[in-house]
Amino acid sequence: MFFKSRKDDKPAAAGGAPGQSTSPGRASVHMTVNGKAVSAEIDPRTLLVQFLREQLRLTGTHVGCDTSQCGACVVHVDGRAAKSCTVLAASCDGTAVTTIEGLAQGGELHPMQEAFREHHGLQCGYCTPGMIMAAVDIVNRKGSNVSEAVIREELDGNICRCTGYHNIVAAVRAGAVGMASMSRRQAAE
Ligand code: FES
Ligand code: FES
Numbered sequence: 001m002f003f004k005s006r007k008d009d010k011p012a013a014a015g016g017a018p019g020q021s022t023s024p025g026r027a028s029v030h031m032t033v034n035g036k037a038v039s040a041e042i043d044p045r046t047l048l049v050q051f052l053r054e055q056l057r058l059t060g061t062h063v064g065c066d067t068s069q070c071g072a073c074v075v076h077v078d079g080r081a082a083k084s085c086t087v088l089a090a091s092c093d094g095t096a097v098t099t100i101e102g103l104a105q106g107g108e109l110h111p112m113q114e115a116f117r118e119h120h121g122l123q124c125g126y127c128t129p130g131m132i133m134a135a136v137d138i139v140n141r142k143g144s145n146v147s148e149a150v151i152r153e154e155l156d157g158n159i160c161r162c163t164g165y166h167n168i169v170a171a172v173r174a175g176a177v178g179m180a181s182m183s184r185r186q187a188a189e
């Protein structure tokens with residue numbers, strides 16, 4: 001195991017309960033995760049990745065290092081990439097969090113997921129959720145014409161021990177084009 005389980009944390013439930021009193025030594029958190037409102041009373045030391053994996057059972061977010069180096073734990077907090085192993089869940093109170101489980105819509109893979117599949121941007125897949133979440137953030141910030149050099153620089157905080165990065169970079173470039181197409185389709189609807 002990469003982190004300690006906090007069995008005494010009350011499970012999160014659908015539906016927020018803002019304003020409820022909090023037990024001494026506990027923190028009350030209310031956030032939206034993949035479009036659903038969740039609330040919980042937690043140990044204030046609970047990391048966001050623990051909250052997602054152990055409380056919400058969203059195990060697509062991985063832990064590779066627990067020291068903010070590998071990027072396996074990247075999720076989006078209010079639309080920006082964040083390493084969830086270094087963020088306290090309590091500090092995300094009131095935010096909207098998206099994990100890899102929240103990317104696909106209507107049974108269709110997100111264009112970045114599709115690009116990773118198409119371009120063989122993974123082998124064992126352990127780094128892949130974090131890579132994809134980081135890649136979507138890169139395209140959101142840098143645009144669909146993002147260059148290979150920028151992709152490589154921006155992925156500096158995401159480590160893959162399998163692929164050698166060539167296919168990952170190709171996947172991100174293809175995913176960027178796919179995201180632009182998706183945006184055009186959505187704008188036309
Ligand atoms: Fe968060 Fe490695 S587990 S950066
Ligand atoms: Fe195995 Fe990246 S695919 S660590």
